[in-house]
Amino acid sequence: MTWLPLPAAAASSPLLGDLVQQQFDPHSREANNQQLYRLLRDAMLQEQLPPGLRLPSSRQLAIELGVARNTVIHVYERLAAEGYVSAGVGQGTFVLDTRPDRLVGRDSLQPPAPPSALRPAISARGQALVAQAGAGERQWGAFMPGVPEVRTFPARIWMRLHNRQWRKPQPDLLTYAVGPGLPALRQQLADYLRSSRGVRCSPEQIIVTNGAHAALQLVALLLADAGERAWVEEPGYWGVHSVWRSAGLETLPVAVDEQGLKVDEGARQGEPKLIYASPSHQYPLGAVMSLARRRRLLAYARRHNSWIVEDDYDSEFRYGRPPLPSLQGLDPHGRVIYLATFSKVIYPGLRLAYMVVPEALVESFQTGLSELYRGGQYLTQAVLADFIAEGHFVAHIRRMRQLYARRRQALLTAIRQHFGERLPIHDGAAGLHLVLGLPPGSDDLAVCAAAMAAGILTRPLSQYYRGSNAQPGLLLGYAHVDEADIGRHFATLAQVIHRCCAP
Ligand SMILES: Cc1ncc(COP(=O)(O)O)c(C=O)c1O
Numbered sequence: 203m204t205w206l207p208l209p210a211a212a213a214s215s216p217l218l219g220d221l222v223q224q225q226f227d228p229h230s231r232e233a234n235n236q237q238l239y240r241l242l243r244d245a246m247l248q249e250q251l252p253p254g255l256r257l258p259s260s261r262q263l264a265i266e267l268g269v270a271r272n273t274v275i276h277v278y279e280r281l282a283a284e285g286y287v288s289a290g291v292g293q294g295t296f297v298l299d300t301r302p303d304r305l306v307g308r309d310s311l312q313p314p315a316p317p318s319a320l321r322p323a324i325s326a327r328g329q330a331l332v333a334q335a336g337a338g339e340r341q342w343g344a345f346m347p348g349v350p351e352v353r354t355f356p357a358r359i360w361m362r363l364h365n366r367q368w369r370k371p372q373p374d375l376l377t378y379a380v381g382p383g384l385p386a387l388r389q390q391l392a393d394y395l396r397s398s399r400g401v402r403c404s405p406e407q408i409i410v411t412n413g414a415h416a417a418l419q420l421v422a423l424l425l426a427d428a429g430e431r432a433w434v435e436e437p438g439y440w441g442v443h444s445v446w447r448s449a450g451l452e453t454l455p456v457a458v459d460e461q462g463l464k465v466d467e468g469a470r471q472g473e474p475k476l477i478y479a480s481p482s483h484q485y486p487l488g489a490v491m492s493l494a495r496r497r498r499l500l501a502y503a504r505r506h507n508s509w510i511v512e513d514d515y516d517s518e519f520r521y522g523r524p525p526l527p528s529l530q531g532l533d534p535h536g537r538v539i540y541l542a543t544f545s546k547v548i549y550p551g552l553r554l555a556y557m558v559v560p561e562a563l564v565e566s567f568q569t570g571l572s573e574l575y576r577g578g579q580y581l582t583q584a585v586l587a588d589f590i591a592e593g594h595f596v597a598h599i600r601r602m603r604q605l606y607a608r609r610r611q612a613l614l615t616a617i618r619q620h621f622g623e624r625l626p627i628h629d630g631a632a633g634l635h636l637v638l639g640l641p642p643g644s645d646d647l648a649v650c651a652a653a654m655a656a657g658i659l660t661r662p663l664s665q666y667y668r669g670s671n672a673q674p675g676l677l678l679g680y681a682h683v684d685e686a687d688i689g690r691h692f693a694t695l696a697q698v699i700h701r702c703c704a705p
Contacts, residue, residue: 218258221245226267234269239277246286246297253299257287331448334440341550344691345613346659347486347635347679351605352549359594363585375584379577382568383410383556386587391556394590399514400527401540403558409567410583414515414543414555415445416575418478421539421557422449424570425476425509432476433468437666437673439485439513442478451476455668458484462491465498477503477510481529482517486637486666486677488630496529503537510538516546516633518599519681521607525632536560544586546634547599554579554586602681606634609680609688616692624705634681637663639673644703646674652698658691 222241230237245251257263260274267274282289289295324332341349367375375384382388388405395401411417418441426432428450434443436455443453456468463479479499481491491499503510512529530540543555559567571577589595610629617627617638629636640646646662653660653676663675676695683691699705 235273255297257295343659344683345678347677349682351682363588375581379580384583387583390590400531410556413553417557418445430475433474434478461495473506480513483632487628504535514542520632522631606681612685612688613680616689620696635679639675644674649702658695
């Protein structure tokens with residue numbers, strides 16, 4: 203803000219009387235003081251009332267407008283408090299110069315920028331992120347992949363546990379969180395992971411984040427520099443690609459087969475700093491990484507000093523044989539960062555995930571997390587810790603596993619009814635979705651668009667590939683679709699497939 207020398211005759215301009223009088227409407231529904239304030243402020247911002255101009259006295263303006271003098275005094279005081287005018291007792295009220303610095307001087311002579319130049323300038327990094335965005339707009343409806351059944355979540359229990367915390371909320375749970383997650387939750391998770399996923403960890407190694415993407419970003423920012431390479435599965439989870447690319451990494455797609463990530467193919471592409479893998483249930487095709495491949499991957503990472511991110515996003519839901527223990531549990535050399543989310547086992551809107559980091563990384567990750575994201579949600583974490591400690595977590599997973607198994611079976615039956623063995627199914631008997639392959643050459647994007655128009659949500663498999671080898675198919679989520687409706691919804695989709703692909 204700059205003070206301008208006052209004009210010699212700093213009398214109030216007749217302009218002001220005209221300007222305000224023309225626009226001021228005493229019968230408006232807007233309060234008089236608010237209306238007068240708005241008119242004066244806008245006139246100053248648009249420089250219709252230029253800097254240095256003296257405003258009429260409150261008495262004079264009140265008479266001109268036919269309002270109470272106090273109204274004008276109140277408005278002048280407000281404008282003075284906000285820095286638009288100067289006011290001193292008995293000295294008059296003057297418009298201050300509030301023009302932004304860059305407009306003062308030479309820049310003010312430049313013609314205004316054309317409208318196209320006013321479009322927000324997105325960085326090259328931002329453009330790449332936006333251009334290949336993976337998240338869809340609608341998330342609820344048959345057969346949106348990756349969505350758990352949220353209607354059967356034990357809301358009453360959750361509410362009771364929440365109420366218990368809120369009855370006498372601890373200040374520590376409501377303020378900025380110190381550390382990488384509530385100790386009580388990290389203790390519960392360490393016990394759960396050791397017994398059910400074969401993860402070797404102490405509670406200190408657990409870092410709680412706001413969803414898996416924050417964890418992936420932290421890994422990239424702390425362990426790799428811009429320009430370094432990262433392997434991502436091909437086809438694979440779009441999120442890791444987006445997050446790591448925007449952190450400046452060069453992501454190299456590495457093909458998967460029925461044994462999981464093809465380590466030897468990756469090795470031919472170049473040594474990576476980071477490797478992303480979903481060994482329990484490859485996303486989206488469903489392969490379970492074989493023991494031989496796991497050992498090969500661990501040996502490779504050790505030899506080349508690469509870090510492996512093991513994304514164990516939905517292995518709780520396995521229909522048939524029990525899940526293989528985690529890759530992390532097989533790793534004696536501390537090269538694996540185990541990543542899991544509560545999105546599939548509780549509900550996605552919770553936005554809580556966690557990592558188990560090797561001991562050598564604990565301190566850097568704890569500090570990095572609080573520097574970048576500031577911890578929080580400790581009260582929710584306390585509820586979650588109680589939910590696990592009282593056995594509701596495991597019971598909920600068990601119930602959902604049975605429910606999803608029936609829904610998966612209903613979808614498999616519907617597919618076979620409509621297509622027999624003509625279309626391949628990839629699912630690995632786990633998780634919340636399966637992939638229905640389409641005949642070679644099919645346009646799965648067009649199928650998805652036509653399905654959407656018929657009220658069915660699916661995702662095209664080809665969009666999960668980064669390279670040129672994309673296969674057509676549809677990701678079909680069944681976990682949140684009522685068993686009784688699956689046949690009907692699939693019949694609609696089958697019509698679309700027949701129309702678009704003639705299988
Ligand atoms: C393979 C995979 N990993 C991670 C996530 C993300 O989890 P979050 O909900 O914590 O962001 C998803 C979400 O769908 C996923 O499919």
